[in-house]
Amino acid sequence: MDIRLEGIGHSYDNVEVMREISLEIPAGRIVCIVGPSGCGKSTLLRIIGGLERPTQGRVLQIGVPPEGCLNPLTYVFQDFALLPWRSVHGNVSLVLEDHGIPDAEADEIIADVLARTKLSDFAKALPRQLSGGMKQRVAIARALAVKPAVLLMDEPLSALDSQTRELLMDDLVSLYARQPFTAIYVTHNLNEAVRLGHSIVVLSRRPGQIREVVHLDRPLQERALGDPELEARQKYLWDLMRAEARAADAELVNV
Numbered sequence: 001m002d003i004r005l006e007g008i009g010h011s012y013d014n015v016e017v018m019r020e021i022s023l024e025i026p027a028g029r030i031v032c033i034v035g036p037s038g039c040g041k042s043t044l045l046r047i048i049g050g051l052e053r054p055t056q057g058r059v060l061q062i063g064v065p066p067e068g069c070l071n072p073l074t075y076v077f078q079d080f081a082l083l084p085w086r087s088v089h090g091n092v093s094l095v096l097e098d099h100g101i102p103d104a105e106a107d108e109i110i111a112d113v114l115a116r117t118k119l120s121d122f123a124k125a126l127p128r129q130l131s132g133g134m135k136q137r138v139a140i141a142r143a144l145a146v147k148p149a150v151l152l153m154d155e156p157l158s159a160l161d162s163q164t165r166e167l168l169m170d171d172l173v174s175l176y177a178r179q180p181f182t183a184i185y186v187t188h189n190l191n192e193a194v195r196l197g198h199s200i201v202v203l204s205r206r207p208g209q210i211r212e213v214v215h216l217d218r219p220l221q222e223r224a225l226g227d228p229e230l231e232a233r234q235k236y237l238w239d240l241m242r243a244e245a246r247a248a249d250a251e252l253v254n255v
């Protein structure tokens, strides 16, 4: 299933947050969205997920979700959002219980997603026993369990330290290599964007408008830390954003 955004604009009261966003998110691709603080990245994700209705424009879902899909647009949040009293298995099973999936079928799905996120040995662990990186893998396993058409990822690695972030990026790449998924991935981190994005949408400061869409053709598995070509792309993105990021930062300080 593809997503198409047509002329999305949004205002809160009289504050215009974004303007004229038109974009294609093709199935099987990871589209990263970057831009200065407050330019509307999370709002755009909420609009795509149907949690907010845009003031202007529309979001189209083109084609059908994958077979067995229980929730076409599924979020992965920065803060993991796990239930502390439920085990790893229990956190994943919750979303299947919500859909009335029989136990035997649910167990099969859970075994599959825990294997894909390398959590099979931790099925009985509680969230408090897990590192931040493992918690986020549980959140990703839970999202995959509903066979989403599109993952909506809102700064999924921002709460993690830099080493854990590197490990999680590797995990996301191997997950994608085994079975490609579609994701819209909001991040502040330009290194994540060049490592994980097939295309990177650069938004201007508020009201957020598309400044440029940068496409990266190199397969994700061939992108490594310190790769000169990726570093050049990252610098290019930062050059596009620097002045506006500084202005947005000053604006926040003056509020």
Ligand SMILES: Nc1ncnc2c1ncn2[C@@H]1O[C@H](COP(=O)(O)OP(=O)(O)OP(=O)(O)O)[C@@H](O)[C@H]1O
Binding pocket: 012, 017, 035, 036, 037, 038, 039, 040, 041, 042, 043, 044, 188, 206
């Ligand atoms: N529910 C709301 N009511 C009023 N204003 C809001 C609401 N949600 C967001 N905003 C404002 O809309 C603007 C865009 O917010 P949003 O969180 O989408 O930006 P962002 O690009 O994701 O920011 P950041 O990079 O800092 O996370 C900000 O000025 C924010 O204060």
